[in-house]
Amino acid sequence: MKVLIVSDTHGNHKNLDKILELAGDIDMFIHLGDVEGGEEYLDAVIECEKHIVRGNNDFFSDLPREEEFNIGKYRAFVTHGHSYYVSLDPEYIREEGKARCADIVMFGHTHKPYFEEKEEMVLLNPGSVSYPRQEGRKGSYVIMELDGEEKPKFKQFYLD
Template identity: 70%
Template sequence: MKILIVSDTHGRHQALDRALEEAGKIDMFIHLGDVEGGEDYLEAVVECEKHIIRGNNDFFTELPREEEFEIGPYHAFITHGHYYYVSMGMETIIEEGRSRGADLVMFGHTHRPFFLQKDGMTILNPGSLSFPRQEGRRGSYMIMEVNGDGKLSFEQKYL
């Protein structure tokens, strides 16, 4: 199973289109918030299972604030991250993930890629496709794969 994880597109679709093209065939698409009105666009161009949540800039949307679901044998918790103060550190979101029994915790908001595996939990942020803030300021996304044995792999990608 191949999963494309993105965040913080802020209504701009050029970088998203490029990430979708580079990723090729995907089985699941996860957007971690700050879609800014791009819900209909995502619905039109992404042709697989989708999980899209609202971010702090997603006003007047019906998107959920956060979501929990299964990816193969793994329990995933996705949120934009601002309610868990991710700009200040990872402690609160890690604790929330632990309390929900999550194996995978995914968030956006900071516009910076982040990856940590700790105590059996993977915490990640793919960064921002549209407004990256890390050194080099290249739009970023993540590819996660679950192989036939249920083993996870992650690849941070840059445009």
């Protein structure tokens, strides 16, 4: 099973189109917010199961603020992250993920990739597709691969 994890497209789909092409066949698409009106576009171009949450810039959107769902046998908690002060420190969202007994917690908002695995919980941010802020400023995304009983593998990618 292949899951594409992205965030912060902000209505600009140039990089997203490249990512969708590079990713190839996917079984699940996760967008961690700040789509800025891109919902219809995402619906049109992505056919697999989608989970899209609302960012702080999705003012008129009726997307959910957060979602919990299963990826295989793993419990995922996804949210944009601004309500958990992720720009300051991942501490609050880490605590929330633990309280919800999540295996994988995903957030966006900072436009900087982040990955940690602590006490059996993965906490990640794929960075921003369209407006990266990390050094080098390349649009980024994560691919999660789940293969039978093996632990899921997460790989961070950067566009050229």
